[in-house]
Amino acid sequence: MNPIRSRRLKILLLSSSFALIAYLIRRYRRYLILKKRQSLTISRKESSTNVIPPLSIKKTINKQFFHQLQVIVRILIPRLRSDSFFLLIIHLTTLITRTFLSIYIAHLDGAIVKSLVQRNPRDFLRTISIFIAVAIPASFINSAIRFAESKLALAFRTKLSRHAYEAYFRNQTYYRVTNLDTRLLTPDQNLTDDIETFTSTLTHLFSHLTKPFFDVAIVSWSLISMMRLRKTARGLKEVPALLFIVVSFTFMAVRKLSPNFGKLVSEEARRRGILRFAHTRVIANAEEIAFFDGHEVERNWILKLYDQLREQTSLIIKKKFWFIMLEQFLMKYFWHACGMIFIAIPFLTYDGPPETDDPVGDPLGISTRTEAFTVSKHLLTSGADALERIISSYKEIAELAGHTNRVYTMLHVFDECAHEHYQRASVTMDESHNEHSLTSVKRKVAVNQRAEGQIIESEGDIIAENVPIITPNGDVIVKSLSLKITPGMHVLISGPNGCGKSSFFRIVRGLWPIYSGRLHRPDPSNFFLIPQRPYMCPGTLRDQIIYPDTIDQAFVDDSKLMKILDNVELQYIVQREGGLNAERDWKDILSGGEKQRLGLARIFYHQPKYALLDECTSAVSIDVEGKIYERAKALGISLLTITHRPSLWAYHTHLLQFDGDGRWTFEILNTEKRLTLKGEKERLEAQLAGIPQIQQRLNELCQLLGENTMTIENQQYEEINDD
Ligand SMILES: Nc1ncnc2c1ncn2[C@@H]1O[C@H](COP(=O)(O)OP(=O)(O)OP(=O)(O)O)[C@@H](O)[C@H]1O
Numbered sequence: 227m228n229p230i231r232s233r234r235l236k237i238l239l240l241s242s243s244f245a246l247i248a249y250l251i252r253r254y255r256r257y258l259i260l261k262k263r264q265s266l267t268i269s270r271k272e273s274s275t276n277v278i279p280p281l282s283i284k285k286t287i288n289k290q291f292f293h294q295l296q297v298i299v300r301i302l303i304p305r306l307r308s309d310s311f312f313l314l315i316i317h318l319t320t321l322i323t324r325t326f327l328s329i330y331i332a333h334l335d336g337a338i339v340k341s342l343v344q345r346n347p348r349d350f351l352r353t354i355s356i357f358i359a360v361a362i363p364a365s366f367i368n369s370a371i372r373f374a375e376s377k378l379a380l381a382f383r384t385k386l387s388r389h390a391y392e393a394y395f396r397n398q399t400y401y402r403v404t405n406l407d408t409r410l411l412t413p414d415q416n417l418t419d420d421i422e423t424f425t426s427t428l429t430h431l432f433s434h435l436t437k438p439f440f441d442v443a444i445v446s447w448s449l450i451s452m453m454r455l456r457k458t459a460r461g462l463k464e465v466p467a468l469l470f471i472v473v474s475f476t477f478m479a480v481r482k483l484s485p486n487f488g489k490l491v492s493e494e495a496r497r498r499g500i501l502r503f504a505h506t507r508v509i510a511n512a513e514e515i516a517f518f519d520g521h522e523v524e525r526n527w528i529l530k531l532y533d534q535l536r537e538q539t540s541l542i543i544k545k546k547f548w549f550i551m552l553e554q555f556l557m558k559y560f561w562h563a564c565g566m567i568f569i570a571i572p573f574l575t576y577d578g579p580p581e582t583d584d585p586v587g588d589p590l591g592i593s594t595r596t597e598a599f600t601v602s603k604h605l606l607t608s609g610a611d612a613l614e615r616i617i618s619s620y621k622e623i624a625e626l627a628g629h630t631n632r633v634y635t636m637l638h639v640f641d642e643c644a645h646e647h648y649q650r651a652s653v654t655m656d657e658s659h660n661e662h663s664l665t666s667v668k669r670k671v672a673v674n675q676r677a678e679g680q681i682i683e684s685e686g687d688i689i690a691e692n693v694p695i696i697t698p699n700g701d702v703i704v705k706s707l708s709l710k711i712t713p714g715m716h717v718l719i720s721g722p723n724g725c726g727k728s729s730f731f732r733i734v735r736g737l738w739p740i741y742s743g744r745l746h747r748p749d750p751s752n753f754f755l756i757p758q759r760p761y762m763c764p765g766t767l768r769d770q771i772i773y774p775d776t777i778d779q780a781f782v783d784d785s786k787l788m789k790i791l792d793n794v795e796l797q798y799i800v801q802r803e804g805g806l807n808a809e810r811d812w813k814d815i816l817s818g819g820e821k822q823r824l825g826l827a828r829i830f831y832h833q834p835k836y837a838l839l840d841e842c843t844s845a846v847s848i849d850v851e852g853k854i855y856e857r858a859k860a861l862g863i864s865l866l867t868i869t870h871r872p873s874l875w876a877y878h879t880h881l882l883q884f885d886g887d888g889r890w891t892f893e894i895l896n897t898e899k900r901l902t903l904k905g906e907k908e909r910l911e912a913q914l915a916g917i918p919q920i921q922q923r924l925n926e927l928c929q930l931l932g933e934n935t936m937t938i939e940n941q942q943y944e945e946i947n948d949d
Pocket residue numbers: 405406697698699703721722723724725726727728729730
């Protein structure tokens with residue numbers, strides 16, 4: 227080659243290699259930056275949604291999995307006489323029957339081939355007729371397997387759902403799980419999707435595993451008995467050992483190379499739950515979002531969550547691709563080849579007399595050998611299929627372990643919450659950042675500390691003895707509260723936002739645990755809480771008034787209900803909405819004030835000893851509010867009211883005041899004196915509000931006149947000096 231051309235070529239090659247290396251380095255750096263950013267956003271998202279990672283599943287199929295499965299199976303099959311056990315037996319019977327039918331059909335196949343090789347039309351017609359006759363029960367059994375599997379899955383699901391709902395609605399667990407504990411982010415998903423997936427995977431796996439085990443046992447037995455017929459063949463004894471080696475090798479390879487599917491599907495389910503939770507939030511707050519045109523924020527958030535789910539799903543798909551390829555290679559082609567070798571051994575090594583039942587028509591025994599080959603191949607294929615299913619179910623068992631873990635965790639957390647054992651992800655709080663907020667003075671208790679306060683049931687008094695108010699996060703809002711409220715007292719509760727007014731109700735009503743001290747209070751049925759936004763249950767207008775009673779428990783007639791509505795000035799609504807039995811979406815069709823009055827109607831129906839009113843008249847006009855308070859007091863209901871409205875002071879006898887720094891006072895409420903003081907305070911506040919503007923104007927005038935700027939402090943100082 228021309229030396230100049232070769233030099234040029236070298237330079238070209240060198241520079242393109244440099245360019246390629248530079249390009250690859252750049253790509254790699256970009257990849258690293260992207261990866262770092264991604265991990266940052268994920269951790270930020272996780273902390274903002276307060277998501278705790280799923281329980282670690284190191285090796286999916288381990289002792290822990292078998293223990294969890296055992297606990298759940300006891301719920302699914304509580305007794306031998308239960309319907310689920312009965313269905314399990316039916317399912318098992320259909321599976322066994324199917325195995326026997328398969329073997330019978332394999333022999334029939336062999337007989338059909340033999341009649342063909344022998345050119346015997348009578349035998350052919352006879353065997354084909356038997357085949358068609360057997361096809362009817364065989365199809366029935368095939369369909370029965372699916373039927374029994376679905377029925378069994380449904381029975382399991384019903385059992386588990388009932389058990390879980392029972393636990394969820396016991397001891398206010400539904401409240402505690404979401405408000406006092408952080409282990410379950412989406413209990414709705416655990417109760418619906420997770421239970422469904424777990425039960426269907428379990429039943430599917432049951433049929434996938436039981437039938438192959440029968441198949442392998444019975445098929446091996448049939449093959450061995452067939453082999454015995456060829457006693458004179460060489461190398462037969464080695465066949466079982468070779469079979470065992472091949473199967474063990476495959477199993478070990480699959481086990482070693484199998485990804486952790488349990489962990490993968492568990493994570494996928496968790497991400498699906500978070501996405502669903504985000505959807506529910508949009509539906510619940512649709513009006514606010516629409517008012518603010520805030521759909522961009524929501525869409526971006528949901529798309530991000532969807533992308534996280536998509537990433538996980540595509541990771542599973544990718545891992546499955548390589549795993550299925552390996553499975554297919556080993557269990558389809560490799561086994562097929564091995565199977566053919568094993569079948570061939572007795573045929574090739576046979577050196578006895580010709581095997582024939584028809585020495586005239588088939589002196590070499592070809593038809594018998596063909597029949598034996600067809601049957602063996604059929605049986606070996608069934609056996610290989612069965613083994614393939616057993617080995618490939620390793621992946622399904624790993625997935626089942628993931629679902630089992632989610633269901634078990636749900637039941638475990640429900641149980642712990644019912645017994646007041648909570649766990650919360652620690653929230654670290656930098657107090658120095660919050661100098662002016664209430665949180666700066668809050669002390670923290672260990673979030674997982676046991677609640678050791680005592681609750682004693684009283685006749686009617688509420689007595690708190692050194693009871694602290696501590697939030698589920700462990701923030702101490704009030705260190706120690708001691709007071710006595712007796713029936714007939716009407717207590718006004720006031721203080722700045724976040725000082726613990728509603729928390730006081732939660733403590734009294736028993737929603738939050740008491741960490742120390744003693745609380746005497748009557749049975750919870752003596753309290754009735756009306757929040758600012760009362761809950762409108764599904765059902766009729768009557769159902770709203772008597773809530774949480776049901777129609778069967780209602781103890782007043784329609785005229786009394788009308789009187790109740792009259793007490794809250796809401797009688798007109800009966801006519802407007804078409805009677806007490808009208809069913810509407812009450813949350814949407816009533817105005818804010820109407821909903822509050824309907825909520826208040828409930829205290830006239832239930833007439834509790836104590837009505838806990840949490841700013842529940844903020845949307846009701848002052849005159850109607852006054853009438854409702856007077857009527858409730860006339861019925862002997864003690865009112866504990868949280869309000870910022872001075873108009874309500876007149877209806878109370880005592881004042882419980884929190885200052886927001888953990889201090890509190892409890893005293894008799896002198897409304898007149900308080901109103902006078904309040905008036906004076908407001909006047910002074912109005913006067914003080916003008917002072918900065920006056921000061922600013924004075925400064926401007928001083929500047930314009932070229933005189934010294936005089937602040938109020940200076941002036942006062944000079945005045946004092948003059949004196
Ligand atoms: N479920 C909860 N988990 C953790 N902290 C909570 C929870 N509910 C309330 N808190 C915290 O407890 C503190 C007191 O809340 P609370 O609802 O009692 O305030 P409040 O005095 O009624 O205020 P407002 O007048 O604004 O209604 C607040 O700092 C709040 O953040």
